[in-house]
Amino acid sequence: MKHRLEIETMGKMKVAGPQYANGEITISGSKNSALPILAATILTDEKVILHNIPNLADVNTMIEILENTGKKVMWENSTLVIEKGEEKINSILPYGPVRKMRASFNVLGPLTIRNGYAKVALPGGCSIGVRPVNFHLEGLKKLGIESKIEHGYTNSKFTENNHQKKIHISLPFPSVGATEHLITTAVMLKDTETILTNCAQEPEIVDLCNFLISMGARIEGQGSSNIKIYGTDRLYGTEYTIIPDRIEAGTYAILGAILGGKVTLNNVIEDHLFSLLDIFEKLGIHYEFKNNTLIVSGISKMELTPVDVETSTFPGFPTDLQPQLMVLLSLIPGRSSITENVFKTRFNHVDELNRMGAKIFVESNTAIITGVTKLSGAPLEATDLRASAALLIAALAAEGETVINNVDHIFRGYEKLFDKLEKLNLSVEYFE
Numbered sequence: 001m002k003h004r005l006e007i008e009t010m011g012k013m014k015v016a017g018p019q020y021a022n023g024e025i026t027i028s029g030s031k032n033s034a035l036p037i038l039a040a041t042i043l044t045d046e047k048v049i050l051h052n053i054p055n056l057a058d059v060n061t062m063i064e065i066l067e068n069t070g071k072k073v074m075w076e077n078s079t080l081v082i083e084k085g086e087e088k089i090n091s092i093l094p095y096g097p098v099r100k101m102r103a104s105f106n107v108l109g110p111l112t113i114r115n116g117y118a119k120v121a122l123p124g125g126c127s128i129g130v131r132p133v134n135f136h137l138e139g140l141k142k143l144g145i146e147s148k149i150e151h152g153y154t155n156s157k158f159t160e161n162n163h164q165k166k167i168h169i170s171l172p173f174p175s176v177g178a179t180e181h182l183i184t185t186a187v188m189l190k191d192t193e194t195i196l197t198n199c200a201q202e203p204e205i206v207d208l209c210n211f212l213i214s215m216g217a218r219i220e221g222q223g224s225s226n227i228k229i230y231g232t233d234r235l236y237g238t239e240y241t242i243i244p245d246r247i248e249a250g251t252y253a254i255l256g257a258i259l260g261g262k263v264t265l266n267n268v269i270e271d272h273l274f275s276l277l278d279i280f281e282k283l284g285i286h287y288e289f290k291n292n293t294l295i296v297s298g299i300s301k302m303e304l305t306p307v308d309v310e311t312s313t314f315p316g317f318p319t320d321l322q323p324q325l326m327v328l329l330s331l332i333p334g335r336s337s338i339t340e341n342v343f344k345t346r347f348n349h350v351d352e353l354n355r356m357g358a359k360i361f362v363e364s365n366t367a368i369i370t371g372v373t374k375l376s377g378a379p380l381e382a383t384d385l386r387a388s389a390a391l392l393i394a395a396l397a398a399e400g401e402t403v404i405n406n407v408d409h410i411f412r413g414y415e416k417l418f419d420k421l422e423k424l425n426l427s428v429e430y431f432e
């Protein structure tokens, strides 16, 4: 069965608050694992079967890209079957999918290695802040891929670095995307050992490496800041199950802390959420972990203690939970702060929360939050995926009616959102 989730026009969500969350849901597969793993399927012509894939707008954009390169992709519930379709790989990727989703850019390396050349649109601006691709291009150059930027496109050629058997790349910052892009390219450099240092350690990097290893790649050190890759010229078909989405889990855990009741989340990996659970402990929020189930209880706000939080790369507190955590801290008596170290200007949600009565003041890359006793419903504007999730939680907690405009960003990262909200006894109205 083939099913698609397309977003043509932006919808609105109407929420009457405050609401009380109670119930049990199962966390979906990880979006940010699915995307680089799907891009890596370009490395083989053999059949790849991927389980636990979330049906999200971004995943469907990556499927369109794979189809554009000549692959045949089929959905079977939450499983994707990817096979060789066209005889020849198409390695030209237009601006459309890259504009929709920056992770599309990560097909540049694999396509250039497979076809000898590739032309992929350069990503443009992004609402969460400046997101250049210089680490990607500098790293690819070391791997033997020369790129020229012309008319908004990256024209890349593989120069067959035959003489170089050992390549060392040190990333200036542990970028998730650059680490993934360079690993996915280096695995196909035959007889070449690539050492990546200062690389990202996120669980999604480990998942990508485990997937590549299941295709026959030789990789060591994933999950640490030094990764070693021994290249090969052939990778094979495989069947693989991706990890649960730690950001989706974290979002519902924060929702549970604010709106609970008791919220039970199945299919959660505890090690992936340590930084959030550590904050819960400091705040005084009660939670319980049993096997892969996280139970979060909402408690009286008066008992909570404010905290100072900094976002950072894994295992630090993720930037992708920063807007959601800000809603929680807005409702805790006293002065909390969040310093954003990954995307230093990712504060689009602040003005919207202030319009609901929050007291947040941004100074450089730090938001200073003075807790208020309640938020009040207001018309709001969503600007990106995680800001939309934060505004939805705030709307559910607020007194009165909230309408969130441009809310469809949320479907990029939260699978079966309405089903899951209903299972938690929450109701929202969606209209276009």
Ligand code: EPU
Residues within 6 Å of the ligand: 032, 035, 102, 103, 128, 130, 131, 132, 133, 134, 135, 136, 137, 173, 174, 175, 176, 177, 178, 318, 319, 320, 342, 343, 344, 385, 386, 413
């Ligand atoms: N950076 C550069 N040059 C580069 C690459 C990155 O300066 O060539 C900078 C960025 O500007 C940013 C920092 O490095 O300040 C970190 O960016 P990173 O490359 O790690 O982010 P990304 O790979 O583009 C992924 C996730 C994001 C998540 C970030 C940080 C995917 C598909 N996206 O993006 O997820 O916020 O890592 O953890 O994996 C989301 O899911 O909502 C989302 C935005």
